[in-house]
Amino acid sequence: MSRYQELCAEYLEALTRFNQYTDDCCSFAEEFFATLQNHFECPADSVRFYAPQEELDTLKNCTLRKAMLHNSDGFYAIYFSLTLKETTSEDTVLIVLRVKKLDHCFRVKIGMNRKEFEISTKEDLPAIFDYIYDGIKNYYQKDGFIKSTASPIGFAI
Numbered sequence: 001m002s003r004y005q006e007l008c009a010e011y012l013e014a015l016t017r018f019n020q021y022t023d024d025c026c027s028f029a030e031e032f033f034a035t036l037q038n039h040f041e042c043p044a045d046s047v048r049f050y051a052p053q054e055e056l057d058t059l060k061n062c063t064l065r066k067a068m069l070h071n072s073d074g075f076y077a078i079y080f081s082l083t084l085k086e087t088t089s090e091d092t093v094l095i096v097l098r099v100k101k102l103d104h105c106f107r108v109k110i111g112m113n114r115k116e117f118e119i120s121t122k123e124d125l126p127a128i129f130d131y132i133y134d135g136i137k138n139y140y141q142k143d144g145f146i147k148s149t150a151s152p153i154g155f156a157i
Contacts, residue, residue, distance in 0.1 A: 024101050025076045026065055028119075032097070032108075033064070033080070035122060039129045042082070050079040075100040075109070082136070093136055110135070 001009075033047055040046075049067035050060070069077045075098040082093045098109040105120040108128055117128045 021101055022068075022070070022076075025099050025106075026068065028101070028106050029064055029068070029076075029078055029097070029099060031122065032099075032125065035125050036129055036132075039126060040082075040133070043085075046083050046085070048081050048083065050081065052077065052079050071098075073100075075107075082132075084136075095132065 037044060037047055048061045049064050051062045051066045052069045064078070067079045069079070071077055078097040078099060080095055080097065082095065084091050084093065096111050098111075100107045102118075105118045105124075108117045108119055109115065110128070110132060115131070117124070117131070119125060119128070
């Protein structure tokens with residue numbers, strides 16, 4: 001085998017590992033979002049995904065995989081929103097889920113917060129769901145929160 005062929009073989013092996021890492025993170029995210037919708041008891045159309053490389057449009061939706069952006073720190077950033085609907089109005093909460101696969105679990109962050117969650121089993125997910133819930137609820141309970149337009153883009157947590 002030539003040195004060039006050895007490099008090609010190394011590249012193929014690295015690509016295979018990266019593709020498996022991506023598949024594992026995507027599978028985790030699919031379970032995360034299915035469980036989130038169940039935990040919040042929200043309609044299926046309340047959660048939407050956004051491609052980070054495209055202009056943000058809350059009326060557009062993309063696939064989960066397209067919403068995933070791999071960062072140099074090993075985390076996948078997954079751009080999504082939760083739309084809160086009432087009879088006469090709605091608000092869209094923009095959220096970035098950051099997921100990194102480790103040997104024994106997934107490390108998860110919300111946005112750029114330093115707080116990290118280690119998720120080994122489905123039973124570990126309610127802690128991060130409660131964190132998201134508390135962040136949104138605290139925002140709306142703040143003194144001085146006034147909705148300035150009929151349907152703002154919302155805020156990011």
